[in-house]
Amino acid sequence: MAKIISIHSFRGGTGKSNVTANVSAQFARKGYRVGVIDTDIQSPGIHVLFGLDEEQMDKALNDYLWGRCAIEEAAYDVSARVGKGEVVLMSGGIYLIPSSIRAGEIARVLREGYDVGLLNDGFRALIEKLGLDYLFIDTHPGLNEETLLSIAISDLLIIILRTDQQDFQGTAVTVDVARKLEVPHLYLVINKAISSYEPEALRHQIEETYKAPVAAVIPLSEDVAALQSSDIFSLCYPDHPVSQEIQHIVALVEAA
Amino acid sequence: MGIFDRIQSEIETREKQEGFSPADLLALSPPLRRLMSYIIREGEVTAAAAAELVQVSPTNAQQLLDGLVHKGYLEREEREEGWVYRTRFARKRGREIPAGIWSALGRRTRPAPHDRDEGPSRDA
Numbered sequence A: 001m002a003k004i005i006s007i008h009s010f011r012g013g014t015g016k017s018n019v020t021a022n023v024s025a026q027f028a029r030k031g032y033r034v035g036v037i038d039t040d041i042q043s044p045g046i047h048v049l050f051g052l053d054e055e056q057m058d059k060a061l062n063d064y065l066w067g068r069c070a071i072e073e074a075a076y077d078v079s080a081r082v083g084k085g086e087v088v089l090m091s092g093g094i095y096l097i098p099s100s101i102r103a104g105e106i107a108r109v110l111r112e113g114y115d116v117g118l119l120n121d122g123f124r125a126l127i128e129k130l131g132l133d134y135l136f137i138d139t140h141p142g143l144n145e146e147t148l149l150s151i152a153i154s155d156l157l158i159i160i161l162r163t164d165q166q167d168f169q170g171t172a173v174t175v176d177v178a179r180k181l182e183v184p185h186l187y188l189v190i191n192k193a194i195s196s197y198e199p200e201a202l203r204h205q206i207e208e209t210y211k212a213p214v215a216a217v218i219p220l221s222e223d224v225a226a227l228q229s230s231d232i233f234s235l236c237y238p239d240h241p242v243s244q245e246i247q248h249i250v251a252l253v254e255a256a
Numbered sequence B: 001m002g003i004f005d006r007i008q009s010e011i012e013t014r015e016k017q018e019g020f021s022p023a024d025l026l027a028l029s030p031p032l033r034r035l036m037s038y039i040i041r042e043g044e045v046t047a048a049a050a051a052e053l054v055q056v057s058p059t060n061a062q063q064l065l066d067g068l069v070h071k072g073y074l075e076r077e078e079r080e081e082g083w084v085y086r087t088r089f090a091r092k093r094g095r096e097i098p099a100g101i102w103s104a105l106g107r108r109t110r111p112a113p114h115d116r117d118e119g120p121s122r123d124a
């Protein structure tokens, strides 16, 4: 049966889209059929990591939510675009359902809202129509309708936090919500960990604080920043410490 | 009180509403939340499936589901196999963008005396 994995953080800019793109690409590389949906309707971004730009985006999640197309029509096979086409050579395939980057489309969703039931049906339709093994949901930071829905339907939730006091507080809120919604598997990922923390000590401290397992401690990396979300880091630099942490997440998700 | 009576009375005390929002899950008791989450995840359920989840008889499960239909949380449809229940989601509401926002932004760069009488949001 297909698994739904949501990637969330209470605050913005923690690395949700980067982690989602990397983990999902690694699953495709292993031969799984993977879907990635950008539910960050108000500030979409993950399409950039998959090399999809506005002109190539004929249809988006927005079109589905307005009843203009079936959700699978807004799915793009991006396997040939990432990591110099490496994924397509080895694998099952990776499909991206982007959110529109057009100002008018974003404004319309903000102004008019949308049919939440349609979004929920869309997740299941994607799994069925594309024959997915995994559906990854990239989310908007904070708690709103889409994020609560995605948490409620997830088999596995990854909450990302940085070593920042604001993240620490917000994460407590999200962990609490995930517990209430009885998500079967909950993992924390520490991203942009500064080098003055010893990774194991940090992991231990975070696990104690939230009573939840830490799947990875990803260092703050100039190399990641330098790639500027223009490709999938772990495909480009498989031996980099950041990529090794991504592999820890992949192993835990696969075992769940 | 058994599980059926507990969920039943919780449903009775809840306000009728125009559809269910994912945020409503947080306000429910664990057993009712589990039931609503299950229906959201599955897309649609029969009374038999709900009965198994909640551990009540199919007749009691149907009563609970019908109670949720009455409150506007679910909708039901008759099929060959019997009644099938789905979440009736509330539409995500659009945001009121404060009426004066564009002119307020404009005011930072140049005076715009004409938007004086634009409405209450301005001096709020």
Ligand SMILES: Nc1ncnc2c1ncn2[C@@H]1O[C@H](COP(=O)(O)OP(=O)(O)OP(=O)(O)O)[C@@H](O)[C@H]1O
Binding pocket: A009, A011, A012, A013, A014, A015, A016, A017, A018, A019, A040, A043, A045, A139, A140, A141, A191, A192, A193, A218, A219, A220, A221, A222, A224, A225, A228, A229, A242
């Ligand atoms: N480990 C890291 N080291 C350095 N920079 C990183 C790291 N992880 C992510 N970044 C950078 O941080 C920025 C934000 O990353 P990303 O877009 O993945 O975050 P996000 O949580 O999806 O943001 P948003 O909340 O806006 O959706 C990007 O510029 C990315 O390159």
Ligand SMILES: [Mg+2]
Binding pocket: A016, A017, A018, A040, A045, A046, A138, A139
């Ligand atoms: Mg993002």
